Amino acid sequence: MQRRTLLTLSILALVLIVIVAILVVKLQPTQQLQNASTAPIVAPASVGALAPTFSTPSTQGEFDLATVKRPVLLEVFATWCPHCQFETGVLDRLYARFGRRVAFIAIPGSTTDMTGTGASSQEDVQAFIDRFQVRYPVAMYDPSLSVSKLYLQGGYPTIAIIDRSKHIVFLKSGQRTFGPLARALEKVLR
Numbered sequence: 663m664q665r666r667t668l669l670t671l672s673i674l675a676l677v678l679i680v681i682v683a684i685l686v687v688k689l690q691p692t693q694q695l696q697n698a699s700t701a702p703i704v705a706p707a708s709v710g711a712l713a714p715t716f717s718t719p720s721t722q723g724e725f726d727l728a729t730v731k732r733p734v735l736l737e738v739f740a741t742w743c744p745h746c747q748f749e750t751g752v753l754d755r756l757y758a759r760f761g762r763r764v765a766f767i768a769i770p771g772s773t774t775d776m777t778g779t780g781a782s783s784q785e786d787v788q789a790f791i792d793r794f795q796v797r798y799p800v801a802m803y804d805p806s807l808s809v810s811k812l813y814l815q816g817g818y819p820t821i822a823i824i825d826r827s828k829h830i831v832f833l834k835s836g837q838r839t840f841g842p843l844a845r846a847l848e849k850v851l852r
Contacts, residue, residue, distance in 0.1 A: 740772035741790040745837035750794040757798035771810030
């Protein structure tokens with residue numbers, strides 16, 4: 663009897679080990695998704711410094727930081743990033759309130775698409791705009807990640823606020839709420 667119990671427990675333990683091994687392999691993130699969350703630790707932009715200039719086509723025409731006369735709110739985002747997806751609502755509200763006095767531009771800063779399994783593309787950025795009903799200007803796909811390499815601060819999203827004299831007055835990564843961003847914009851408009 664003891665031998666039969668020991669054999670049964672051994673078989674059950676072996677089956678359990680196999681099931682756990684299968685689940686570990688199946689539930690691991692894909693290599694693509696692991697790469698998607700890898701962002702430059704800190705790009706060269708910094709608060710108080712002159713903002714690195716760039717130009718890019720956007721959903722509302724050409725955006726050229728060098729020629730913009732208004733303060734600028736710049737977002738570097740990833741379409742797969744849940745914090746960036748949430749922040750579209752915040753930025754839409756800010757754009758509705760400040761869009762006539764502040765130039766807005768959001769720039770994709772990842773080579774990974776919204777699903778986290780494929781390559782980003784202009785179609786991926788457009789799907790992001792459509793899905794989250796983005797109203798503020800969004801740059802077309804930036805395959806070289808040139809703006810991301812200038813501004814990204816360790817993660818997505820990164821928000822930069824640039825004053826009229828082209829100096830960076832606000833630069834933070836991570837999800838932001840309406841209140842602090844609205845106060846930062848009001849301050850730059852004074």
